[in-house]
Amino acid sequence: MLQRLEFRAMGCEMLAVIDREAESGVLPQVPDWFEEWEQVLSRFRYDSELTRLNQTHGKPVQVSEVLWQVFRASQQAEQITDGLVTPTLLDAIIQAGYDRPFDVLLPLASGETVSVLTDSWQLTDITVDAAARALTLPPGMGLDFGGIAKGWCTNEAMKRLQAEGPALVNAGGDIAISGPRLDGNPWLIGVTDPFQPHENIEVLSLNAGGVATSGKDRRRWMRNGVLQHHIIDPFTGQPAETDLLRVTVVAPDVIQAEAAAKAAFILGSRIGLEWIEARPQLAALFILVNGEMVYSHRIEEYL
Amino acid sequence: MPPKPNARNWNDVQTAIATAAIVTTLGMWNLFASPAKAKESDEPAQPDTLPPTEAPTELPVGVFSTPTAMPPVKIIFAQATVSEPATTNVQQPQAQNPTKKKKKKNNNNGGGGGGGGGGGQPVTQTQSS
Numbered sequence: 001m002l003q004r005l006e007f008r009a010m011g012c013e014m015l016a017v018i019d020r021e022a023e024s025g026v027l028p029q030v031p032d033w034f035e036e037w038e039q040v041l042s043r044f045r046y047d048s049e050l051t052r053l054n055q056t057h058g059k060p061v062q063v064s065e066v067l068w069q070v071f072r073a074s075q076q077a078e079q080i081t082d083g084l085v086t087p088t089l090l091d092a093i094i095q096a097g098y099d100r101p102f103d104v105l106l107p108l109a110s111g112e113t114v115s116v117l118t119d120s121w122q123l124t125d126i127t128v129d130a131a132a133r134a135l136t137l138p139p140g141m142g143l144d145f146g147g148i149a150k151g152w153c154t155n156e157a158m159k160r161l162q163a164e165g166p167a168l169v170n171a172g173g174d175i176a177i178s179g180p181r182l183d184g185n186p187w188l189i190g191v192t193d194p195f196q197p198h199e200n201i202e203v204l205s206l207n208a209g210g211v212a213t214s215g216k217d218r219r220r221w222m223r224n225g226v227l228q229h230h231i232i233d234p235f236t237g238q239p240a241e242t243d244l245l246r247v248t249v250v251a252p253d254v255i256q257a258e259a260a261a262k263a264a265f266i267l268g269s270r271i272g273l274e275w276i277e278a279r280p281q282l283a284a285l286f287i288l289v290n291g292e293m294v295y296s297h298r299i300e301e302y303l
Numbered sequence: 304m305p306p307k308p309n310a311r312n313w314n315d316v317q318t319a320i321a322t323a324a325i326v327t328t329l330g331m332w333n334l335f336a337s338p339a340k341a342k343e344s345d346e347p348a349q350p351d352t353l354p355p356t357e358a359p360t361e362l363p364v365g366v367f368s369t370p371t372a373m374p375p376v377k378i379i380f381a382q383a384t385v386s387e388p389a390t391t392n393v394q395q396p397q398a399q400n401p402t403k404k405k406k407k408k409n410n411n412n413g414g415g416g417g418g419g420g421g422g423g424q425p426v427t428q429t430q431s432s
Contacts, residue, residue, distance in 0.1 A: 104378070173428075173432035188426055190425035213429045
C-alpha cells in the first residue's frame with residue numbers, strides 16, 4: 001500500500017511515498033528534513049550556511065556535513081558534465097534576474113540591463129581541505145548549488161525512507177526511487193506535457209534510480225523585455241538558448257539525472273543527444289520548442 | 304479536329320525547357336550543398352539529420368544530344384536509418400499548443416502479472432524543476 005505525504009519546500013511541491021502495509025514512522029519527518037537542509041543550502045535565506053559561506057571572502061570555513069556532501073556532489077556534477085553544470089554561476093544567475101525565490105520573482109522594471117558574465121569562476125578556484133572539511137572561497141566568489149542541492153536532498157530523503165520499504169521522493173520533478181515496489185512492479189512516472197501540463201506526454205517505468213527534468217518552460221521570467229530562465233550557459237553567463245524546451249533524463253541516481261538534464265539542455269538537441277548517447281548510464285527524452293520529441297535509444301527501456 | 308502541325312514540336316520545346324531547368328536546378332543544388340554535407344558528415348547523427356546518401360542517380364538527359372558539362376547530381380531520398388535516434392516528428396507548431404504525434408503511450412505496467420494496488424496510474428510526475 002502506498003503511503004503518500006505531500007508538502008511544500010524549496011519553492012517546490014514535494015511528494016514522499018513509501019510502499020508498505022504498516023503505518024510509516026518516518027514519513028511524517030520528511031518535511032523537517034527538507035527544512036533542515038534548506039536552512040543549510042538555500043541562497044535565498046540570509047542566515048543559511050551557504051549565504052554565510054558566500055560572505056567569507058577568502059577565509060577558510062569549516063562547513064557542515066550536509067554542505068560538504070552537497071559540495072562534493074556538485075564537484076562530481078561539474079566533472080561528469082564537463083563543466084556545464086557548476087555551482088559557480090551565482091553572479092550570472094543573479095544578473096539574469098533570479099535574485100530572489102522564484103515564488104516571489106516579479107517581472108523587473110524595463111531599463112535594467114543584463115550584462116554578460118565577466119568573472120568566470122571554477123570549482124578549482126576553491127581551496128578544499130578535506131581533512132578539516134573546510135572550504136576557502138576566493139574573494140568575490142559565491143556558490144549556488146541549485147538543482148544539485150535539491151537532487152542531493154531528494155536522494156538523501158529516499159535513502160532514509162527506504163529502511164521502511166520501497167520509497168520514492170519527488171522534489172518538484174526531481175525523483176529518486178529506491179527499488180521495485182512491494183509487488184515487484186516498477187514505479188510509473190508520468191512525464192508532463194509542457195503544452196498541456198495536466199496531461200502526461202509519456203509514462204516512464206522504473207525499478208530504481210533517478211529521474212529529473214530541466215527546461216525553460218516553468219522557471220522563467222521577463223527582464224528588460226527578454227525572456228530569462230534559470231539554466232545558465234557557463235560559456236556565456238546567460239540563460240542557455242537552444243532549440244530545447246525541456247529535457248527529461250533517467251540515470252542511476254537523481255543527482256546524475258539532474259546534472260545530465262541541465263547539461264543536455266545547454267548543449268541543445270543535436271549535441272545534447274550525442275552527449276547522452278555517449279553515456280551508457282543515461283537515457284533521455286527531449287522536447288523541442290517546436291513541439292518535436294526526441295528519444296535517446298535507451299529511453300525505450302523505460303517506456 | 305486535327306491537331307496543329309506544329310503542336311508536337313511545341314511540346315518538345317516545352318519538355319526541353321523543363322528538363323533543362325530541372326537539370327540546372329539539381330546541378331546548382333548539388334554544387335552548393337556539397338560543402339555543407341561534408342561538414343555534417345563529421346557530426347553525429349541528429350534527430351532531424353538527413354539520411355545517408357543514395358548512390359548517385361543519373362539524370363535524364365532529355366532532348367540534349369550532347370549534355371553540357373554539369374557536375375554529377377545526387378538525389379537524396381529521405382528514409383530512416385538504424386543509427387538514428389528514435390524521433391517523433393510533430394506537425395508544425397500551432398501557436399502555443401502544437402499537435403504532438405506521440406510515439407508510444409504507455410499508461411499501464413506493460414502487461415505484467417497481476418495486482419498490487421496502484422494499477423496503471425503513474426505514482427507521480429516529473430516536470431521542469
